[in-house]
Each structure stands twice: as structure tokens, then as C-alpha cells.
Amino acid sequence: xxxxxxxxxxxxxxxxxxxxxxxxxxxxxxxxxxxxxxxxxxxxxxxxxxxxxxxxxxxxxxxxxxxxxxxxxxxxxxxxxxxxxxxxxxxxxxxxxxxxxxxxxxxxxxxxxxxxxxxxxxxxxxxxxxx
Amino acid sequence: xxxxxxxxxxxxxxxxxxxxxxxxxxxxxxxxxxxxxxxxxxxxxxxxxxxxxxxxxxxxxxxxxxxxxxxxxxxxxxxxxxxxxxxxxxxxxxxxxxxxxxxxxxxxxxxxxxxxxxxxxxxxxxxxxxx
DNA sequence: CTTGACCTTCCCATCAATGTGAAGGCCGGA
DNA sequence: TCCGGCCTTCACATTGATGGGAAGGTCAAG
Numbered sequence: 001x002x003x004x005x006x007x008x009x010x011x012x013x014x015x016x017x018x019x020x021x022x023x024x025x026x027x028x029x030x031x032x033x034x035x036x037x038x039x040x041x042x043x044x045x046x047x048x049x050x051x052x053x054x055x056x057x058x059x060x061x062x063x064x065x066x067x068x069x070x071x072x073x074x075x076x077x078x079x080x081x082x083x084x085x086x087x088x089x090x091x092x093x094x095x096x097x098x099x100x101x102x103x104x105x106x107x108x109x110x111x112x113x114x115x116x117x118x119x120x121x122x123x124x125x126x127x128x129x130x131x
Numbered sequence: 132x133x134x135x136x137x138x139x140x141x142x143x144x145x146x147x148x149x150x151x152x153x154x155x156x157x158x159x160x161x162x163x164x165x166x167x168x169x170x171x172x173x174x175x176x177x178x179x180x181x182x183x184x185x186x187x188x189x190x191x192x193x194x195x196x197x198x199x200x201x202x203x204x205x206x207x208x209x210x211x212x213x214x215x216x217x218x219x220x221x222x223x224x225x226x227x228x229x230x231x232x233x234x235x236x237x238x239x240x241x242x243x244x245x246x247x248x249x250x251x252x253x254x255x256x257x258x259x260x261x262x
Numbered sequence: 263c264t265t266g267a268c269c270t271t272c273c274c275a276t277c278a279a280t281g282t283g284a285a286g287g288c289c290g291g292a
Numbered sequence: 293t294c295c296g297g298c299c300t301t302c303a304c305a306t307t308g309a310t311g312g313g314a315a316g317g318t319c320a321a322g
Contacts, residue, residue: 004268014269015311023308033318035269051232056187058308065236068243080247088240095237099230101182105200106226109219112199116211135298145299146281154278164288166299189278 001038003028010046017046023059025049025066056098065091132169134159141177148177154190156180156197187229196222 007014020026021036026045028036048069052062064087138145151157152167157176159167179200183193195218 002269013311016309018271019309031269033269035318048232048236051228052236053309054187055229055233056185065240069236069239085244085247088244092237092240092244095233095240098186099233099237102186102226102230102233105179105183105196106223106230108200109196109223109226113216113219113223116216133299144280147279149301150279164299166288184279 001040001042002031003036003038006038006042006046009043010050012046012050020046020049020059024063025059061091064088132171132173133162134167134169137169137173137177140174141181143177143181151177151180151190155194156190192222195219 003014003017006012007017010017017026017036021028026042026049028038028042031037045066049062049066052065053059064084068088134145134148137143138148141148148157148167152159157173157180159169159173162168176197180193180197183196184190188196195215199219
């Protein structure tokens with residue numbers, strides 16, 4: 001698949017797909033004429049990258065954690081240094097912290113909305129009572 | 132408390148505290164001499180802002196959701212338009228999506244690390260068996 | 263053979279978050 | 293009184309994720 005189709009199927013601009021490649025998040029092959037050649041699997045990969053970027057992770061972190069998500073670790077086991085597992089553990093904890101922060105704030109918003117709805121109901125009940 | 136102390140206690144640069152104020156995320160008072168005067172409560176507020184920024188929310192969104200996290204909504208009920216609740220619901224869903232994405236990836240990392248540790252153990256067992 | 267829709271690289275622009283430094287005011291201690 | 297450390301505003305620089313255009317190559321259809 002060429003860049004245009006991947007862009008369409010992932011809702012990403014071609015520009016960004018090239019940027020992700022420059023950041024080594026994506027490594028498409030090349031056709032004889034120089035066009036980038038993407039695999040089916042790249043669709044999911046791009047969506048994953050987008051999700052992580054949207055969640056606030058910088059590309060350099062995404063680059064570090066992406067290889068682990070590819071398949072069974074045995075594939076990547078050989079070049080897995082102790083420093084790498086340290087990085088992964090650190091990122092795991094960071095993610096947990098981020099998740100907690102987002103969850104706290106989401107729940108606060110939920111609680112707020114709920115209270116507001118409660119007030120609405122009571123208000124309209126009061127209005128009915130008066131009317 | 133002046134800006135230096137708040138910066139120190141929150142691990143934020145003075146520059147950023149002024150930036151947050153410019154973005155209307157923080158509204159310190161002023162001393163007679165023009166110095167910013169922060170309250171104790173601003174410490175938590177800054178940490179919350181930092182957490183949300185770090186989680187990828189832009190200041191304009193944080194500005195919208197911060198008032199809801201301040202206390203009982205009744206205080207802010209009067210200026211709560213329907214558009215505002217729409218924004219909040221939208222942000223709530225966005226946060227949920229973000230949380231799900233981060234959770235999936237964190238769990239994938241956890242699984243990866245676990246598998247790697249399992250392989251380590253089996254390797255060393257094999258080495259003992261041979262030795 | 264031309265046209266149009268792709269693709270390539272290169273480069274410049276933008277926006278948000280942040281760093282940094284200049285020029286100057288306040289203030290407490292030697 | 294002067295100095296050092298804090299504060300002010302203003303302004304320019306940088307970084308990361310994007311958008312956009314220019315100049316040119318590829319290729320299928322008319």
C-alpha cells in the first residue's frame with residue numbers, strides 16, 4: 001500500500017506519516033520507483049502511534065516502547081539490554097502515573113456533571129411543583 | 132507566598148508560573164510592590180495543571196475543566212451554559228479514550244517485561260542444569 | 263504525447279510549551 | 293550606602309508536532 005492509502009485509512013496526513021518515519025516509528029519498504037510501500041500491519045501501528053501521541057507521549061518515548069508491542073518478546077530478546085528493561089520499567093511507571101492523573105480528573109469531571117444534572121432535576125421538579 | 136517559593140515547592144520554573152497565569156490557569160493576587168502573591172491552595176493547583184499538561188491536555192482545555200475541580204459545582208453553576216456541559220462531556224470521553232490507550236500500552240509493556248523475566252529464569256535454570 | 267493523480271525531497275511556517283536574557287525595581291543585611 | 297537576591301516586564305530562541313508549498317519524478321488513462 002502506498003502512502004496515500006495509509007493516510008486515508010488512518011486519518012493521518014501524508015506529511016505526518018513521513019514525519020513518523022523520520023522519527024523511526026515506522027519503517028516502510030520502498031518500491032523500485034522510490035515510493036514508500038506499507039504493509040497491512042502498518043495501519044494498526046499508525047493508530048497506536050497516534051493514540052500515544054495524543055495521550056501526550058513524545059516520539060522518543062514511543063520509539064522506545066513500540067518494539068515491545070510488536071509480538072512475542074522472543075523476537076526482540078537478543079538486543080534487549082538491562083538498560084532497556086530499566087527504560088521499560090520506568091516508562092511503565094510513568095504511564096501508570098499519567099493514567100492515575102487522567103483518571104482522577106476524568107472522575108472529577110464526571111462527578112461534577114452528575115451533580116449539575118442532579119441540580120437540573122431538582123430545579124425542574126421545583127418548577128413542576130410551582131406550576 | 133511569592134513566585135520563587137511556589138516554583139520551588141512545585142518543581143516548576145518561575146517562567147512557567149507566569150505563563151500559566153497568562154493562560155488564565157492561575158490568578159495570583161499582587162502585593163503593594165507588584166510582586167505576585169500566591170495562596171497555599173495554589174501549590175495543589177499547579178501540580179494539577181502540570182499533571183494535565185504532562186498528560187497532553189492543552190492549556191485551553193485545562194482552563195475549561197479547572198473550574199469544575201475547584202469545589203462544589205453550585206459555586207460555578209450560574210455561568211454554566213449548555214455548551215459548557217457539552218465541552219465537559221466531550222473532554223470526559225476524550226480522557227476515557229486516552230486512559231484506555233495508555234492502559235493498553237502499559238499492560239502490553241508489563242506483559243512484555245514479565246515474559247522477558249520468565250525467559251531469564253528458564254535460561255538460568257538451563258545453565259544450572261548444564262553446569 | 264499530454265494530462266492528472268500520485269509520489270519524492272527540501273524547506274519554510276505555525277502553534278504551544280518552555281528556556282533565557284536584558285533592563286530595571288524592591289528590599290534586607292554588611 | 294551599596295550589594296545580592298528576589299521580583300517585574302518584554303522579547304527573542306528553541307523544541308516537537310504539524311501544515312504547506314515548490315520543484316520535480318512516475319505512471320495510467322485518454
